[in-house]
Amino acid sequence: MGARPVSSDPRSKRSRQQILDAVHRQARAGELTSISSLSAAAGVTRATFYNHFDTIEEAAWFAIHDNFDHILERAFEDRRRGISFEAAGVESLRLIVEVFRSAPQLVRLADAYDNGADLTGIAEIFRAQTAIVWVDSGRESATAEVEITYAAAGLYAVLAIGARGEDDPQDIARVAHAQLPEWMRQPDRG
Template sequence: MTSAAQGDRRRELAATDDPRAARTRDRLVAALDALLEAGEAVSVAAVCTRAGVGRSTFYTHFATVGDVVVYVVDTMFDEIGPRDVSRRTGQVMARAAITRTGLEELLAAFRLHRRYLLYAVSAPATERVREHLVEEMSASLRRTILTERPDASDEFLDTAGEYIAGGVLSVLLGWLESPRGRSDDDIVDTVAQLLPSWLTTND
């Protein structure tokens, strides 16, 4: 199978609800997590051995180990983004509370996936994975921004999403790498103060 055909097949499997494909991806994700937790060397072969699958099965779902991390990140933002939009659309909570809740959820997700994220920023594919992190968070933020600025142009939505995502991710990844005594509340408070007022206030 050519690399282009493999890429098409991976996209098909990612889009399907086939429980067998989902179980295989979950096994590969769990295998990578176990390797990272144990401090063992990470490679496609090591992930396959730990997951109990063949290399061809791995490559059916992912092109690289970095893509396993990308999958985890995609799933993370797929869960967090819609909840933030829902809270803002419902308009039951004050914007400051909505923003704080969203940041707390993001921080909790980063803590939960800490091993993957630290691997992502230290692995050979660091730049590509970091770029994907920004892209995914930017896309998620685009929907959030649109709820607050429905008349915003596409250029504004893209620029604001990239700007906010880049800054927030830099702070959170830096905190994961070196907390320096800063608590979760410290980070949430700091980031919330730096966000645009149209995201954090009802004015």
């Protein structure tokens, strides 16, 4: 199981993006129910859908993954512009809470996806992005994979549970940030 590599062909990139955009639209409307309706909403054939994804859950997972990639890129850009690591981190976590709240159907479907990695669903996206932060921090450790996995699972749990409530997303983000290990909160201190 797993997605095919993203093609560099512009038409393939465009059809993949059309599918992911349709995933977001349909999930926000609570209408993400079948590959046929998703393909029609994306303006592609079912065969084109299957060229990119095996299931709706996989497409939802990649839609969330792409969102989180953009959030992480924004955080790194904020850091390059001189914004503190803490402020960039809290803002990233706030944006993730907003993603969770804006499309619960998308989150539920993405969480059902198992790509065979260390964690399943959205927790695996957190693990992959936590690994990026680990590398960026310049840390070395024999237990890196364990630390990354535990940090990602904990972060996901705090944000997912917090997003289900009515608390202010900024407050949830601050709580989640405070629960992170020191190397994620202040990687510059190494």
